[in-house]
Amino acid sequence: MLKLLRKKQPYLLMAPTMIWLLAFIVYPLVFSIVMVFKQFKLKRGLTFWDMPWVGLRNLENAFADENFRKSLVVTIEIMVVAVSIEFLLGLGIALLLNKKGVKGHFLFMTLLLTPMMMPIIAGGLTWRMLLDVRWGAVNVLITSLGFPPVDFLGNITLALPSVMLVDIWQWTPFVVLILLSGLRAIPEELYEAAVVDGAGRVQSFASITWPLMAWPVMIVLLIRSMDAFKIFDVVYSLTFGGPGSSTTTASFFIYKQGFSQFNLGYAAALSWIVFVIVYAISFLIIRFLKPAED
């Protein structure tokens, strides 16, 4: 008996975690599949069995939903634009910090990390304050330069860039962190050898830094792209999806369907579509950016 216990020990140790994840991830996911095929009304006293089956209607409606499609476009816009800027900016800062002879890392990192330490909801509110038409610091700067004030959050074309701005402010430091730890892992000797061989700065970047950075680069792009589909807090606190639906991201749209329209079955259908898209995108990123094994 004891011997059997010993043999099964790793499984016993894994069990609590597995049970927890089964209960709070796998079971909800399975349950959510069932929800897709039912009409879920949130009403006191109604149980699971009172909800009528509706077959594929939720999914059909989801694919025909103009507003949902728009929210996907908004999400993908954020993903492409904000993540690209975060990546380039983050890479630049990481390269600067990694330069030989640069001192004061602790100070720089502490200042850089402050945006990440704020709850995202607070970050959104902070920028609401900074971008305010009349009293915001950004507009004070703009008017003092002689330009008319800009209504960042009330303007249908500027609201989405504002959301992106907050995302860039909050997550570029994260990109810096990962890329910097990747840069630090590159042995110094490689560069010295390259200099001996007469390689210039551009050449050594292209032949040493870039290939060795392939893994952290993929990870950072993967994590940040997936995160774009999670964007919710910023939208909630900065614009609440508006004006119109110009900043309604997929997560926020689903939230509104589920918790202000109380259409849980429909929201479940939408969230499954998003889930599939997220996995497809992550598959593509891994497929095309995964460094060759050596």
Added chain:
Amino acid sequence: MTKKKATRRFLGLASTHVLLLFIACLFAFPTAWVFMTSFKTPREYYSMPPGFLPNNFQIFHYREAFAPWTVNPTDMATNYWVEESAGRVESVTPQIINSLIITFGSVVLALAVGSPAAYAISRYRFKGSKDLSLWVLSTRMMPPIVTAIPIYWIMRQLNLAGTHIGLIMVYVMLNLPFVVWMMKGFFDDIPIEIEEAARIDGCGPLTLVFRILLPLAIGGIVATALFCVFISWTEFLFAVILTDSSSQTLPVALSLFRQDRGILWGQMAAVIVVATLPILIITLFLQQQVVKGLTAGAVKN
């Protein structure tokens, strides 16, 4: 010639530092601005142009936000020009207490549930160990809204919606991938010889855990716990759907500030500062560990 080269090098390095400092300050500016605003009178933050530093550091926004009963509205109105807000704000002290309970509960539970799994992954090669550990890590990639919808319904059916326990259980799930991966790294650093030696000396499994493993891993446990504090303290989506007025957390209380057209900036800034400060202090003291948590699984394969 070499002197010229040295000067150029020095200038290059100096400009790099200036540029870095400028960028870093740009990133820190919004946080600093909120911090300053929380100490300003409305007269100051509604003035043109508003200064960066408050004239003198006033703490009445903190009093309004956390202990409104100490505020005398008429006194406030005459002295600080805050007639429109004074006395109409509800205290956020209950929400802070809720946040503390939920954060503490979820972090302790997540460590208790996740650490054994981390130990198993670190010490044993068993069938499916690699797949299981990768799956655990991959759960953090999923958009939370996907599980939020069914979890909301399930919690409602179990009468756990709106309770502290319901949210704690969900936060344990959010923390688990980080606990497993961070703690695995820390267990990897403990040499297995120590355990073997203890076992040969006749150490039972319980003594081994409490006398040998826990003391050796304490640094890692603290770092992991603080990282989980960060997650639980700032989470918003599950908090907003799973809490009611009796269990609201601090981020939910913050989100309520946006509802009226005229935001109460001073109080809002004070609450933002209080919501941010604990995490900021943690990071200041444990930068390395926090960085390790954020990059968990990202750098080392």
